[in-house]
Amino acid sequence: MIGLEFVYVLMGVMMFGIAAVNLRDRSSRKRYVNGAFWALYGVTFLVGSRLPDFVNGLLVIGMVLVMAIGKLGGPPPEAASRAEREASAARWGNRLFVPALAIPAVTLLGTMTLKSLHFHGTPLVAAKDVTLISLGLATVVALIVGVVMLRPPLAAPITEARRLMDAVSWAAVLPQMLAALGTMFALAGVGPIVAGVLERWIPLDTAFAVVATYTVGMALFTSVMGNAFAAFPVMTAGIGLPLVVHKFGGDVVVMAAVGMLSGYSGTLMTPMAANFNIVPAALLELPDENAVIKVQVPTGLLLLVANTAIMYFCVFR
Amino acid sequence: MSYLPLLGVLIVVVGFALRINPLLVVAAAAIATGLAAHHALVSVISSFGKAFIDSRSVAVIWLALPVIGLLERSGLKERARTVISKIKMATTGRLLLAYLALRQITASLGLTSLGGHAQMVRPLIAPMAEAAAEIQFGELPEKTRHRIRAHAAAADNVGVFYGEDIFIAIGSILLIKSFLEQSGVIVEATQLAVWAIPTAICAFVIHGTRLLLLDRSLAREIDAVRAESDTPADAA
Numbered sequence: 001m002i003g004l005e006f007v008y009v010l011m012g013v014m015m016f017g018i019a020a021v022n023l024r025d026r027s028s029r030k031r032y033v034n035g036a037f038w039a040l041y042g043v044t045f046l047v048g049s050r051l052p053d054f055v056n057g058l059l060v061i062g063m064v065l066v067m068a069i070g071k072l073g074g075p076p077p078e079a080a081s082r083a084e085r086e087a088s089a090a091r092w093g094n095r096l097f098v099p100a101l102a103i104p105a106v107t108l109l110g111t112m113t114l115k116s117l118h119f120h121g122t123p124l125v126a127a128k129d130v131t132l133i134s135l136g137l138a139t140v141v142a143l144i145v146g147v148v149m150l151r152p153p154l155a156a157p158i159t160e161a162r163r164l165m166d167a168v169s170w171a172a173v174l175p176q177m178l179a180a181l182g183t184m185f186a187l188a189g190v191g192p193i194v195a196g197v198l199e200r201w202i203p204l205d206t207a208f209a210v211v212a213t214y215t216v217g218m219a220l221f222t223s224v225m226g227n228a229f230a231a232f233p234v235m236t237a238g239i240g241l242p243l244v245v246h247k248f249g250g251d252v253v254v255m256a257a258v259g260m261l262s263g264y265s266g267t268l269m270t271p272m273a274a275n276f277n278i279v280p281a282a283l284l285e286l287p288d289e290n291a292v293i294k295v296q297v298p299t300g301l302l303l304l305v306a307n308t309a310i311m312y313f314c315v316f317r
Numbered sequence: 318m319s320y321l322p323l324l325g326v327l328i329v330v331v332g333f334a335l336r337i338n339p340l341l342v343v344a345a346a347a348i349a350t351g352l353a354a355h356h357a358l359v360s361v362i363s364s365f366g367k368a369f370i371d372s373r374s375v376a377v378i379w380l381a382l383p384v385i386g387l388l389e390r391s392g393l394k395e396r397a398r399t400v401i402s403k404i405k406m407a408t409t410g411r412l413l414l415a416y417l418a419l420r421q422i423t424a425s426l427g428l429t430s431l432g433g434h435a436q437m438v439r440p441l442i443a444p445m446a447e448a449a450a451e452i453q454f455g456e457l458p459e460k461t462r463h464r465i466r467a468h469a470a471a472a473d474n475v476g477v478f479y480g481e482d483i484f485i486a487i488g489s490i491l492l493i494k495s496f497l498e499q500s501g502v503i504v505e506a507t508q509l510a511v512w513a514i515p516t517a518i519c520a521f522v523i524h525g526t527r528l529l530l531l532d533r534s535l536a537r538e539i540d541a542v543r544a545e546s547d548t549p550a551d552a553a
Contacts, residue, residue: 004374007377007380008373010380011373011376011377011379011380014379014380014382014383044369044370044373045373045376048370048373049370052363053363053364053366053367053370054359054362054363054366055366056366056367056369056370057361057362057363057364057365057366057367057369058362058366059366060344060365060366060369061344061362061365064340064341064344067338067340067341068338068341078389078390079390080390080391080392082395084392085389085390085391085392085394085395086392086395087392088390088391088392088395089391089392089393089395089396089399090392092391092392092396093396094396094400096388096391096392096393096396097393097396097441099384099387099388100384100385100388100393100436100440100441103381103384103436104430104431104432104433104436104437107430108428108430108431111430129374131430132374132377134430135377135378135380135430136377136380139380139381139383139384140380142381142384143383143384143387146384146387146388147387150387150388150391152387152390152391156387156390157383157384157386157387158383159386160382160383160385160386160387160389160390161382161383161386163386164382164385164386165379165382168379170338170339170340171339171340172376172379173340173376174339174340174343175372175375175376176369176372176373176375176376177340177343177344177347177369178343179368179369179371179372179375180343180347180365180368180369180372181325181329181343181346181347181350182368183364183365183367183368183371184325184346184347184348184350184351184361184364184365184368185322185325185326185350187350187351187354187356187364188322188325188350188351188353188354189322189354190322190323190325190326190350193320193322193323194323194326224326224329228489229488229489229492232492232493232496233496236496237500241500241502252497252502252504253504253508253509253512254512256493256496256497256504256509257482257493257508257509257510257512257513258512258515258516260482260489260492260493261479261482261513261516264478264479267474267478268471268474268475268478271333271339272329274339275375276474277474278339279434280434280438280439280470280473280474281467281470283434283435283438283439284434284438284439284443284463284466284467284469284470286463286466286467287463288463289339291463291464291466291467292467292470292471292474294467295464295467295468295470295471296471296474296475298527299471299475299520299523299524299527302523303479303516303519303520303523306516306519306523307516307519310515310516310519314512314515
């Protein structure tokens with residue numbers, strides 16, 4: 001059976017490769033800092049599942065300290081000049097898109113087929129992980145297609161991975177760090193405290209006030225948690241079900257569906273939703289890490305107004 | 318009830334406002350939240366480590382970097398530009414509008430993996446959107462280039478967020494269904510998905526309109542930047 005562990009080993013190997021390229025790069029002033037950062041990250045993938053939780057916690061704190069004290073260095077310049085890339089683009093033409101599009105295509109194919117494959121009666125992959133495993137396999141397939149087609153120097157894929165990874169830098173780790181923060185919030189009961197504050201300080205005696213508190217609360221709470229899934233149970237148990245549905249007689253389906261979507265406005269507007277907002281800013285090499293959020297704020301606010309109106313006019317039919 | 322566990326939220330808000338490195342801020346907030354809830358340091362570090370390890374799946378997308386980097390080295394972005402230059406009607410706004418529509422429709426069919434920042438936006442969509450503007454306006458100021466890239470990422474986000482909820486087997490629908498079941502209310506996933514459609518239409522209209530207005534806004538921005546850089550030259 002192929003499990004997520006297989007994908008994590010690939011990740012670990014890649015991170016060690018990126019660390020090694022950094023360490024061997026004498027032109028980089030930050031080669032030891034970057035090397036240590038990616039090597040520690042690699043350990044969490046290679047053996048993280050077998051290490052005690054406490055050791056993993058120390059590894060993560062170690063990464064943060066390496067970053068905070070050593071300051072990570074930026075990416076190296078591109079290996080191929082613009083003229084070389086243009087010549088190569090002219091030579092390969094649209095065939096260059098084949099490995100790139102192989103990633104989504106193989107992921108999709110894997111997601112649809114891998115679930116039904118069995119080996120000696122046991123499923124080949126666990127159903128809940130099928131998309132991630134398909135994505136992992138797709139990147140391997142795409143890389144093989146790319147290497148066979150382009151015949152680059154042997155080290156090119158890993159030196160290129162290092163160039164992109166050092167461009168993304170610490171932002172690559174932020175989504176995981178935020179997930180860890182979410183867990184700590186849950187452990188400390190932050191959700192019920194926030195819902196309690198909302199209920200105590202906002203007058204909830206008209207249907208509109210209740211609906212608006214629920215939708216705006218979903219967006220605000222999602223901005224704090226970085227994730228509408230974390231906000232939904234707390235806000236719905238605190239305001240959605242008891243007030244919108246039970247007290248004012250709203251429809252439970254409209255309340256829940258539009259309530260969740262109101263939370264997405266929060267996702268568009270917060271740095272806490274790092275994998276959607278901060279990571280692409282790093283990946284696209286934007287100097288302002290909040291550039292994507294700034295573009296999304298008008299859409300997020302207008303959609304919050306739209307969702308509040310949709311809920312107010314449809315939930316009490 | 319004690320408000321002490323909100324310390325972590327405070328650290329995040331203040332830290333982000335002061336533009337301290339987010340990774341440092343979030344790690345500090347996580348540890349502080351655990352300690353504020355009266356857990357011992359060792360158990361806080363353990364829970365923190367476990368939560369980090371349990372969420373490794375969000376990082377799997379980085380496995381795409383070796384092949385994306387290899388293709389960039391071989392001229393993928395340059396090729397994407399050439400392709401766009403052959404489409405006469407293409408502007409930045411229209412191209413991103415088409416991508417928004419495609420992303421929203423495929424996500425509503427459950428095909429959320431047909432997109433994403435590392436696989437699609439960086440290697441293909443962002444270079445194409447930049448190239449469309451270059452053809453229209455000539456060499457772009459850095460500021461405009463960055464704004465176009467941010468818009469490319471935003472189109473991907475808006476498309477997937479407000480498309481996927483129309484698909485009945487997506488995580489958010491399943492979460493709503495199971496949460497309501499625990500509260501004793503049984504609902505059909507299809508009903509929930511149907512009520513995602515009005516918002517999906519609003520999202521397309523709102524963000525699509527903004528994208529169509531983007532071309533004019535880019536033209537104004539480029540004129541302003543050029544006027545600014547011309548003035549001192551004229552004076553001299």
